[in-house]
Amino acid sequence: xxxCLEVGRxxxxxxxxxxxxxxxxxxxxxxxxxxxxxxxxxxxxxxxVDQMSQDVADRQQLYGDLAQEARAVLADTRVDEELHAKIxxxxxxxxxWRGARPLEGAxxxxxxxxxRAANFSLIGVDGSQIYPDRHGPVLYYLLNIGSIVMRVGxxxxxxxxxxxxxxxxxxxLYDQNLNLVNNEWVNGRRELAEMRALADLAQAERLxxxxxxxxxILAMKDGQLTMWMGERAQSxxxxxxxxxxxxxxxxxxxxGAVPIGFVGRPRSANVVRLLWVARxxxxxxxxxxxxxxxxRALTDRALFSALLGPNQRSALFASTGRVNREDFAxxxxxxxxxxxxxxxxxxxxxxxxxxxxxxxxxxQSPALIDKIQNAIYDDCEGTHxxxxxxxxxxxxxxxxxxxxxxDSMLAVSISQITGHMPLDSAKAMAKSQSRHYAx
Amino acid sequence: MNHADPVLGRVLRSSTTxxxxxxxxxxxxxxxxxxxxxxxxxxxHVFGLVYDQRVMDDALVRQIVASSDSLSEERIQDMRMRxxxxxxxxxxxIGYEQGGTIYQLLPPHPPDALxxxxxxxxxxxxxxxxxxxxxxxVLDNMxxxxxxxxxxxxxxxxxxxxxxxxxxxxxxxxxxxxxxLAHDHQRLDAILRRLADFFNxxxxxxxxxxx
Numbered sequence: 001x002x003x004c005l006e007v008g009r010x011x012x013x014x015x016x017x018x019x020x021x022x023x024x025x026x027x028x029x030x031x032x033x034x035x036x037x038x039x040x041x042x043x044x045x046x047x048x049v050d051q052m053s054q055d056v057a058d059r060q061q062l063y064g065d066l067a068q069e070a071r072a073v074l075a076d077t078r079v080d081e082e083l084h085a086k087i088x089x090x091x092x093x094x095x096x097w098r099g100a101r102p103l104e105g106a107x108x109x110x111x112x113x114x115x116r117a118a119n120f121s122l123i124g125v126d127g128s129q130i131y132p133d134r135h136g137p138v139l140y141y142l143l144n145i146g147s148i149v150m151r152v153g154x155x156x157x158x159x160x161x162x163x164x165x166x167x168x169x170x171x172x173l174y175d176q177n178l179n180l181v182n183n184e185w186v187n188g189r190r191e192l193a194e195m196r197a198l199a200d201l202a203q204a205e206r207l208x209x210x211x212x213x214x215x216x217i218l219a220m221k222d223g224q225l226t227m228w229m230g231e232r233a234q235s236x237x238x239x240x241x242x243x244x245x246x247x248x249x250x251x252x253x254x255x256g257a258v259p260i261g262f263v264g265r266p267r268s269a270n271v272v273r274l275l276w277v278a279r280x281x282x283x284x285x286x287x288x289x290x291x292x293x294x295x296r297a298l299t300d301r302a303l304f305s306a307l308l309g310p311n312q313r314s315a316l317f318a319s320t321g322r323v324n325r326e327d328f329a330x331x332x333x334x335x336x337x338x339x340x341x342x343x344x345x346x347x348x349x350x351x352x353x354x355x356x357x358x359x360x361x362x363x364q365s366p367a368l369i370d371k372i373q374n375a376i377y378d379d380c381e382g383t384h385x386x387x388x389x390x391x392x393x394x395x396x397x398x399x400x401x402x403x404x405x406x407d408s409m410l411a412v413s414i415s416q417i418t419g420h421m422p423l424d425s426a427k428a429m430a431k432s433q434s435r436h437y438a439x
Numbered sequence: 440m441n442h443a444d445p446v447l448g449r450v451l452r453s454s455t456t457x458x459x460x461x462x463x464x465x466x467x468x469x470x471x472x473x474x475x476x477x478x479x480x481x482x483x484h485v486f487g488l489v490y491d492q493r494v495m496d497d498a499l500v501r502q503i504v505a506s507s508d509s510l511s512e513e514r515i516q517d518m519r520m521r522x523x524x525x526x527x528x529x530x531x532x533i534g535y536e537q538g539g540t541i542y543q544l545l546p547p548h549p550p551d552a553l554x555x556x557x558x559x560x561x562x563x564x565x566x567x568x569x570x571x572x573x574x575x576x577v578l579d580n581m582x583x584x585x586x587x588x589x590x591x592x593x594x595x596x597x598x599x600x601x602x603x604x605x606x607x608x609x610x611x612x613x614x615x616x617x618x619x620l621a622h623d624h625q626r627l628d629a630i631l632r633r634l635a636d637f638f639n640x641x642x643x644x645x646x647x648x649x650x
Contacts, residue, residue: 152511152513155512156516157520158516158521381506382502383502391522
């Protein structure tokens with residue numbers, strides 16, 4: 001037994017839950033008997049854990065009531081010129097308002113897909129990174145993009161690949177102000193590399209079909225389809241990255257493929273924000289009122305979990321975020337989304353609500369959306385997440401051991417040329433030694 | 440060793456009596472139980488018999504198998520051919536070749552980690568398995584299924600003999616077994632019974648596959 005998991009609990013948890021978790025819950029005195037040399041002294045958190053558990057339970061009750069109220073608003077709100085006018089007013093009042101603009105006639109639509117593609121290609125891409133480490137022996141960062149191409153219905157083994165890239169030049173490591181690039185910057189480059197890989201694979205896959213546009217090709221990435229970094233793109237460099245990102249979407253469109261963003265546990269609240277604005281009289285849509293939503297603690301997932309059955313999708317929406325309604329929309333790549341329940345059970349408590357992002361141009365054909373929905377739902381069989389993204393992540397992930405191996409390889413290679421072995425900083429070495437027992 | 444020969448895998452761990460290697464060929468079958476494989480140790484070659492093959496599972500395989508009513512062929516192919524699900528193959532060292540002479544003794548040194556493993560050609564198998572001294576090594580090893588392994592290697596050795604020599608080979612093997620297991624009739628009987636059908640069919644021996 002690992003001591004850190006041996007947490008003394010009170011009677012809050014029901015025995016079947018405790019048993020189903022496979023964790024033995026002992027009396028508080030066991031935790032109090034833990035050796036005092038543990039790095040995280042759990043005994044000091046016992047009371048807080050109890051308080052937090054009660055708070056979570058209380059909030060769950062409150063959110064449940066709010067969600068029920070919000071679902072009633074969802075059902076009662078009509079999609080008409082008045083609603084669209086309110087949305088426009090909200091954007092005018094608060095330019096950063098990330099609500100949703102409905103693209104269909106009813107907000108509470110539940111759609112069962114009809115069409116299903118027999119043979120198609122499903123591409124999954126994911127990326128991983130090693131961030132610049134000021135205390136490491138050598139300054140660099142790494143991106144590793146994993147990809148898999150499944151030809152569904154073919155019986156063939158999929159095509160897998162990894163693309164590791166090492167960035168070490170001064171132009172790679174420092175921005176225009178000569179500051180070392182930060183993690184957010186590296187994340188942006190990774191996003192762009194993922195999208196570039198999707199575009200390249202989509203093009204290659206269309207060549208596999210000898211240019212025949214009939215077979216469906218879905219190019220899926222983990223996470224939203226809009227570039228996250230783009231929301232705060234201020235510098236010219238970041239703007240340029242956004243332009244290149246959108247160009248990849250265009251390249252995918254050119255070969256008749258569809259880019260998909262899959263968000264497995266969405267915390268977005270675009271539709272919830274829409275409902276709040278929908279409730280407001282037109283005259284009260286001010287910045288202050290828009291930002292004081294009664295439903296601010298809710299997520300869209302909570303809204304749709306009781307609404308969508310297995311393999312049912314919601315209506316289509318478009319985020320009103322600035323980057324989507326300006327940069328993406330102006331380039332003809334406005335991103336829409338729908339929510340989908342990928343659960344296999346009819347039990348509402350077992351609902352698994354995910355969010356699927358796709359460009360608006362791909363939503364013109366209801367049959368295509370049906371095929372996309374079915375393809376995603378089927379690919380989540382057994383893994384509760386698209387199989388192609390599970391595998392792409394597996395191909396992309398860089399473990400701590402692999403990072404250490406790369407650091408060693410670099411240090412040895414450099415020492416063979418320079419005659420000096422680069423070392424970690426004193427701080428890194430001291431931490432490594434002091435944390436030995438914790439790991 | 441011809442470096443153009445396909446590498447079956449590389450040593451993961453080793454000892455004086457044998458080693459385990461990870462099988463890395465995506466498009467071929469791993470070597471069969473009782474097959475003879477070889478690897479280099481210094482300036483000599485060590486020969487061994489394959490006695491165990493393990494296909495390791497992992498959390499993703501277990502999850503998919505447990506929660507899916509049906510598996511697509513694409514996923515099965517992905518699991519088998521693309522994922523790094525390791526196949527570990529254990530080998531019992533039975534001899535080594537040094538200076539052109541084959542010694543059916545435990546090798547002086549085990550192979551190093553990551554040393555490549557190759558399949559033995561039929562000619563190599565015939566040369567190595569001509570002598571029956573390795574029988575004692577197999578019979579005395581507690582980690583391998585020694586009776587089954589001996590039967591498999593004798594069959595393999597017989598299949599490598601020139602035309603018309605398979606039965607004399609088997610007769611010679613049987614005599615050696617009788618000598619070694621004179622005081623263990625049960626064990627001797629178990630092995631000879633397994634060889635009997637093969638002995639009777641030696642007039643139509645199939646060609647021994649490479650590896």
